[in-house]
Amino acid sequence: MASNIMSKCLLALLLLNLLSYNVQAQLSSSGFYARSCPKLQSIVSSTMAKAVANEPRMAASILRLFFHDCFVNGCDASVLLDDTPTFTGEKNAFPNQNSLRGFEVIDRIKSLVESSCKATVSCADILALATREGVVRLGGPSWPVALGRRDSTTASQSAANSNLPGPASSLSALISAFAAKNMSPRDMTALSGAHTIGLARCTTFRSHIYNDNNINSNFAALRKRNCPSSGGDNNLAPLDGLQGANRFGAHFYQNLVAGRGLLHSDQELFNNGSQDSLVRQYSANTQLFFRDFAAAMVKMGALSPLTGNSGQIRLNCRKTN
Template sequence: MFFLLFSFFVGMVSAQLSSTFYATSCPNALSTIKSVVDSAVSNEPRMGASLLRLHFYDCFVNGCDASVLLDDTSTFIGEKTAGPNNNSLRGFDVVDTIKSQLENIFFGVVSCADILAVAARDSVVALGGTNWTVQLGRRDSTTASLSAANSNIPAPTLNLSGLLSAFSNKGFTANELVALSGSHTIGQARCTVFRTRIYNETNIDSSFATSLKSNRPSTGSDNGLAPLDVTSPTSFDNALQEFDKQQGSLALRPRTL
């Protein structure tokens, strides 16, 4: 279900999309994106989760329009320095590489919004997830909103009602929210996000929490990392849900759901 829902999610910006949008104008678009993504994920498996998250955070703020990629200008402050994104979002260099290669083939044809959508799909596939067809033809935004990013992107500490509200505002049901949360099976969390969970909460296995505390102090080291799925951190599977049933996952969101 995750793949069907995410396919809908990444295509919801427009009803005029087509999987063959670049078939004539840039026939090598998809293969070029896949080649760069495969190389990046092979070099650093964590990058797959980073690219998926980058696209999700783009779509959750005014639609899938690549506004998350825009730097600050004299007329607006971009989304990169928003609270949920600052020192956290990754993968911009991979997107830059893809864009550069595509521009060398056909200048100004493939949108950054479509690059993000396809790169997210290819990242999941590279980590063992199921493939899906990406609808193409998105247009890139020429502006971005720091305030919209701060207010729209769901915080990792949201409780159930907060999560339901945030996703309902984007047109998703509770069941769809649960399915989409399966993306937490890949990637890592920064210590600043899960410190309270391992030191102060009780709905987590004590031995698991203790193992995390060993090199993650109660103060400082905010950028220390731990996998969201400790059993298969670089495989897109259902191991996180199974582990969560037994011990309580590192990420609060899957546990809440």
């Protein structure tokens, strides 16, 4: 009996190891294009350096593009596709409309890459690399970007509408949305720290500053100056609450502890709930936040990639070949 139980345990362990290997083997090392496109990394790095120097907010915009791509049918660059007569793309889905930006930066990188190594590097991999470069340019952590993704040949507006958590989400809804992607509450809280950079439109936080009780009254009054109860939908405010939009750090969590979360969904991370302790830890330990953010970005970048013979290498990120 004991030997039978031991055999079953060893078999279960072997299956788990094989599953883990298959997931990791979907993508290759960061040297995937070392021979086929040796200038790739330098092209992405230099182009993002110029883009962020010209407009620091662009780092947040590219990061948002990556998140909104990966959470909808995996990291396949579907978010970059324009509408066609045969399918409606994701750009005008409710969470993306009048919100996603940075497409022209990815187009620029893709054009330079195509000139260096034609039909070799996917838009999905370019977006993954550009995302890391943008974060690093604003003082955030780096992480290894596994490569080998291929591009989708279609997109899904309905999936974008249903998969992406919104600014009015509750903590339980956020946890569920990330769990559906095999990501933990800790992953979710760390990735929410992306809001340490970037700006948000008045329409996304108006309800929070006018209707919620879990908000610092002085902070609410400050934000109301630029976000009236009606009108001014496109007026902008920094996502991190107060400090600004151009430096990646732990101030986002410090503001949550002080009741200065700009979005309802962000303040839900510190609202007498299960993530309060972790938010306090991140607010006091930038390196812990950086470590967990980098690990979660690696995990997110491996969400359902197209590899091998699946998909294609698009020549233009906005349309299929």
